Each structure stands twice: as C-alpha cells, then as structure tokens.
Amino acid sequence: MTAITVNIATWLERRLDTSLGFHLPAARLYGVVVNDPLGLVDGPPSACANAARSSFIGEGRDVYALISGSLGVLARSFDAAAVVTGGWAAPMLDDGTMTHRPSRHPDRRRVRALAVVDDAGIASVLRFEDDPDTPVPMPEQMIGDMVGALSAMWFGDDSELVNLRTTRGGCRRRP
Numbered sequence: 001m002t003a004i005t006v007n008i009a010t011w012l013e014r015r016l017d018t019s020l021g022f023h024l025p026a027a028r029l030y031g032v033v034v035n036d037p038l039g040l041v042d043g044p045p046s047a048c049a050n051a052a053r054s055s056f057i058g059e060g061r062d063v064y065a066l067i068s069g070s071l072g073v074l075a076r077s078f079d080a081a082a083v084v085t086g087g088w089a090a091p092m093l094d095d096g097t098m099t100h101r102p103s104r105h106p107d108r109r110r111v112r113a114l115a116v117v118d119d120a121g122i123a124s125v126l127r128f129e130d131d132p133d134t135p136v137p138m139p140e141q142m143i144g145d146m147v148g149a150l151s152a153m154w155f156g157d158d159s160e161l162v163n164l165r166t167t168r169g170g171c172r173r174r175p
Helices: 003-017 064-066 071-074 145-155 158-165
Strands: 025-034 052-060 080-089 111-119 121-128 133-137
Touching: 003 025, 003 052, 003 080, 003 111, 003 133, 025 064, 025 071, 052 064, 052 071, 052 145, 064 071, 064 080, 064 145, 071 145, 080 145, 111 145, 121 145
Parallel strands: none
Antiparallel strands: 025 052, 025 080, 080 111, 111 121, 121 133
C-alpha cells in the first residue's frame, strides 16, 4: 500500500466527519476520484477540497451484501472505494481473541470506521465518539473479514465475497 491510499482515507474521513455521526443505521459505500494526490495531505477540508471528489454510491445494513452486488462493481470504476461503518470497538487479547462481543465489553467505545481500497491496497481511519478530535489512521494492513471482502470487491474475486457473506462469524470467545 502507498501513502496515497492512507491520504485518501484521511481526506475522505475528514470530509465525512462534518456530516456523519457515530450512530450510522447502515454501512455506506463511496467512490473517490483523485484529482491531485499531493493536495490530499494535511490541512482543513476546505484547503484540499478540490484534491479529490467523493460520490455516495449506496448503503445497506449488511456491508458484505452492499459491496458484493452491483454497487461494488460500480465502486470499481473510481480511483478508490470506501466503506464507512459505525459500531463498537473493544480491546482484544494478545492472541487476537476477545472475552466479550464489542457491544457488551465493559471497555467498549463507539467508533466510526472508514476503510479505503485502491490499486495499492487498503488503509483505514477510525474515529471514536469519546475523542472526536483525534482520528486514528491505520496505514498498516489490517486483518479480518472486511480486508478480504474489500480486496475481493476491488480485484474482482466474487467467489471470496460470497464465501464471506455466508460463512463469516462473530467474535471468537475464549473458553
């Protein structure tokens, strides 16, 4: 993944922060056209407003169904695609498992997550409701079903998307 992917994610998250809250009723899919990759970097949204253009494509309660259908195909016609979801985040154990579902965890935090995929890879930005002035860019490759689903959508492996829609599970609980 390149710094441009991270910059696209950061740019779009800043723009959406002015209009989206943290309690989203459905996942949202956007397409992004990049006009000036250098203009995506730091600054207020108004200063880099023309660096790219985002287009709302659609929304759905099941993010995997949203990106595996015709809207996912449409998203591939842009320079990048982005998925925005809201929910709960909670700490994980060192081995990647959880003791509770995030929504039931005593240390849960309301989060809005944005993931961007382009030809160079996937980057994401998290923003927490209890610390809304501090977005958290995630430039490293993340793990999980969403990474596989976004890769399958972007690079065209529809069979992987179908498998994720039908077999994905919840969090793994420790015995």
